[in-house]
Amino acid sequence: MSKRKSNLIKLSFAMAAAILAASISLGTTTSAAQQDLPEGKGAELARDKCVTCHEADVIVAQRLSRQGWTREVEKMIRWGAPVSDSEKEVLVDYFAAHFKPRSAVTQPTAGDSQGKQIFEEKCLVCHEADLTQQQRLSRPGWTREVEKMIRWGAAVTDAEKGPLVDYLSRNFGPRPLNNR
Ligand code: HEC
Numbered sequence: 177m178s179k180r181k182s183n184l185i186k187l188s189f190a191m192a193a194a195i196l197a198a199s200i201s202l203g204t205t206t207s208a209a210q211q212d213l214p215e216g217k218g219a220e221l222a223r224d225k226c227v228t229c230h231e232a233d234v235i236v237a238q239r240l241s242r243q244g245w246t247r248e249v250e251k252m253i254r255w256g257a258p259v260s261d262s263e264k265e266v267l268v269d270y271f272a273a274h275f276k277p278r279s280a281v282t283q284p285t286a287g288d289s290q291g292k293q294i295f296e297e298k299c300l301v302c303h304e305a306d307l308t309q310q311q312r313l314s315r316p317g318w319t320r321e322v323e324k325m326i327r328w329g330a331a332v333t334d335a336e337k338g339p340l341v342d343y344l345s346r347n348f349g350p351r352p353l354n355n356r
């Protein structure tokens with residue numbers, strides 16, 4: 177392995193450790209931390225590879241499409257999860273089967289119906305909701321993101337932008353970790 181690559185790996189380990197330490201010190205452990213992964217093909221492998229740096233709860237809380245799980249597993253590999261190519265397939269199959277999206281949007285807040293409707297009509301055209309649900313952005317961040325999607329072709333009118341950004345920032349605002 178080249179020196180540069182091994183330095184890069186060391187760096188990503190340090191980064192992962194720092195993030196993990198930050199989230200532990202914030203006391204993110206809840207009763208959900210006791211949750212185990214459901215049985216099924218791939219469950220053993222998932223416990224072996226994925227419940228080492230963190231508990232199963234961060235996984236169980238996600239609802240992603242197959243694409244979303246592929247991205248997530250690849251991200252964890254970049255962060256240091258020791259997963260081979262063939263194991264990656266098994267893991268993605270397992271997570272995609274057990275933790276698929278329930279509906280377009282999880283737990284909408286009351287008063288969101290207009291923004292939610294715009295989101296479902298205008299934002300789920302080119303990709304699934306998971307790309308959006310994975311983001312945690314501030315209000316200015318969501319305004320920028322919606323404007324970017326409009327430039328990329330989303331058919332959102334000026335009048336729809338306000339309720340849509342309201343909806344997105346209320347449901348997918350920054351996690352406490354990002355506020356520090
Ligand atoms: C080398 C350590 C490490 C391993 C191994 C690991 N993770 Fe993670 N994972 C992290 C860190 C660090 C975070 C972010 C901190 C947190 O939220 O607790 C995280 C967060 C997550 C999240 C929350 C969403 C996100 O992206 O922040 C999911 C889902 C997840 N991991 C899934 C997995 C899966 C699936 C595997 C097995 C392929 C895995 N993890 C293996 C370090 C690891």
Ligand code: HEC
Nearest residue numbers: 298299301302303307308311321322325328329330331332
């Ligand atoms: C015309 C097609 C199209 C529409 C409509 C669309 N998007 Fe996207 N969006 C994309 C593409 C292409 C990507 C990047 C693909 C990828 O990363 O897999 C993307 C990526 C994203 C991402 C990930 C972060 C990023 O910027 O790459 C978010 C969040 C997102 N879209 C939100 C939205 C929202 C909210 C709407 C509704 C206003 C929307 N999208 C409508 C094409 C679209």
